[in-house]
Structures are given as C-alpha cells and as structure tokens.
Amino acid sequence: MNTRYKIIGVVIVLAIVGVALLTRGGDSANVGDTENGSLDRVVYEVEGGTTTGVETFGEPVFGDLDGDGELSDAAVWLTYDGGGSGTFFYAAFALKDSGGYVASKALFLGDRIAPQNIEIQDGLAVYNYAVREEGEPMTAQPSVAKSTWVKLDFSTNKVVEVTESGEPENSPEPEPKPEAGVVMCKPEQRNQDACIALYKPVCGLVNVQCIKEPCPPLEQTFSNSCEACSNELVDSYTGGACE
Numbered sequence: 001m002n003t004r005y006k007i008i009g010v011v012i013v014l015a016i017v018g019v020a021l022l023t024r025g026g027d028s029a030n031v032g033d034t035e036n037g038s039l040d041r042v043v044y045e046v047e048g049g050t051t052t053g054v055e056t057f058g059e060p061v062f063g064d065l066d067g068d069g070e071l072s073d074a075a076v077w078l079t080y081d082g083g084g085s086g087t088f089f090y091a092a093f094a095l096k097d098s099g100g101y102v103a104s105k106a107l108f109l110g111d112r113i114a115p116q117n118i119e120i121q122d123g124l125a126v127y128n129y130a131v132r133e134e135g136e137p138m139t140a141q142p143s144v145a146k147s148t149w150v151k152l153d154f155s156t157n158k159v160v161e162v163t164e165s166g167e168p169e170n171s172p173e174p175e176p177k178p179e180a181g182v183v184m185c186k187p188e189q190r191n192q193d194a195c196i197a198l199y200k201p202v203c204g205l206v207n208v209q210c211i212k213e214p215c216p217p218l219e220q221t222f223s224n225s226c227e228a229c230s231n232e233l234v235d236s237y238t239g240g241a242c243e
C-alpha cells in the first residue's frame with residue numbers, strides 16, 4: 001500500500017502549495033499595494049496631451065493638494081524627452097479620490113533644470129530646483145536656486161503657478177487697469193456751453209503749472225466727462241471717481 005500513501009502525500013503537498021499560492025495572491029491585493037500600484041499606473045500628460053516620452057522623476061511627495069483633508073495626494077516631477085536635445089521638466093499632481101489616483105495636467109518648469117525637492121504646505125506645492133544663469137549655455141551646470149509655488153486649478157484640473165501667498169502668478173496688476181481706461185478729451189468737448197447735470201464721475205488728470213520737473217498731473221474727480229473736459233487743464237480722464 002506504499003503507492004497509496006505516496007499519492008495521498010503528493011495530494012497533501014499540492015494542497016499546501018496551492019493554499020500558499022492563493023494566500024500570496026490575496027496579500028498582493030491588499031489595500032496598500034493597490035494604492036501604490038495605481039499611483040505607479042497614473043498616466044501623466046504634458047502640453048498637447050502628449051503622454052509618450054513622459055516619465056516621473058524621483059520620488060513623489062505626499063500631502064493634501066485637492067483640499068479634501070486627505071494627505072494622500074502626490075506631487076511629482078515629470079520629464080519629457082521629445083527626442084531632441086532637451087529634457088523638459090514639469091510639475092504635476094496625482095490626486096487621490098475614492099476611485100484611485102487621477103493625474104492633473106502638468107506645468108512646464110524648464111529645460112534641463114536640476115530638481116532638488118518638493119514641499120507641500122497649505123495646499124500649495126513648492127518645487128525647488130536649480131536653473132542656469134541668464135545667458136548661460138545649456139551645457140552649463142544649473143547653479144541658480146529657484147522655487148516655483150504651484151497649486152491645483154480646480155476648474156481646469158491643471159497645476160498652475162501661484163505666488164507664495166497662493167495668488168495666481170499671472171493675475172493682472174491692479175495699477176495698469178486705470179491706464180487702460182484713459183480717455184482723451186475730444187475737441188468738441190472743449191467748448192461746451194453747459195454740461196448736463198449727469199452724475200457719472202470721472203477722474204480727470206489736471207495739468208499743473210510746472211515749476212520744477214517732474215510735474216505729474218493732479219487727479220481730480222469731476223461729476224462727468226463733460227465737466228472734466230470743459231476744464232482746459234484736463235487732457236484726459238479715467239472712468240469712475242479718483243481713488
């Protein structure tokens with residue numbers, strides 16, 4: 001009956017091996033591994049929707065970048081090698097939601113920069129890296145420290161540059177606005193017998209008699225553009241009362 005025992009022995013061994021394999025399969029599907037796996041599987045794109053040649057660089061840094069209070073979002077460096085001599089670096093986020101990680105659109109940082117690290121604070125990510133001095137050739141070693149503050153623009157799902165305080169980097173300056181609205185007085189506005197009593201204030205630029213340069217015109221609020229231009233010292237005005 002030796003043969004019988006051998007068969008039983010083989011069956012038992014196979015059963016143990018089978019259970020072991022099944023258990024290992026179960027382990028590899030646990031939560032932690034799945035999260036890491038899906039972060040690795042995130043597909044990032046750069047301008048124009050390009051995904052080919054786009055790779056992550058270095059280790060992701062985790063924090064809350066989508067404002068849901070969970071510190072599981074990742075900020076990453078991306079490189080894009082388009083086949084030319086350049087290696088373009090980008091900032092991108094992998095945002096964690098219930099379905100796993102979703103890539104944001106990337107922000108271009110520079111060509112052949114030297115990445116240092118990423119810090120996340122208050123929903124902003126700071127990318128620290130080194131660039132070349134202005135005018136230096138691309139062959140020079142990047143030596144000038146640079147930091148770019150970025151955050152997620154929720155409406156476009158894109159990483160956008162902001163100032164240290166989180167304001168959009170390219171927001172229009174408040175000063176040029178009135179300049180853009182400067183209206184020159186027209187000749188026919190010069191000899192008005194009377195202006196209608198409309199109150200639509202403007203800020204007139206009143207020329208002053210110049211004793212010593214510079215002599216910027218004084219700002220004075222007029223009740224409407226007719227009143228302003230009736231004053232022969234006023235050449236132009238902007239809409240609204242003077243500030």
Ligand SMILES: [Ca+2]
Nearest residue numbers: 064066068070
């Ligand atoms: Ca989050």
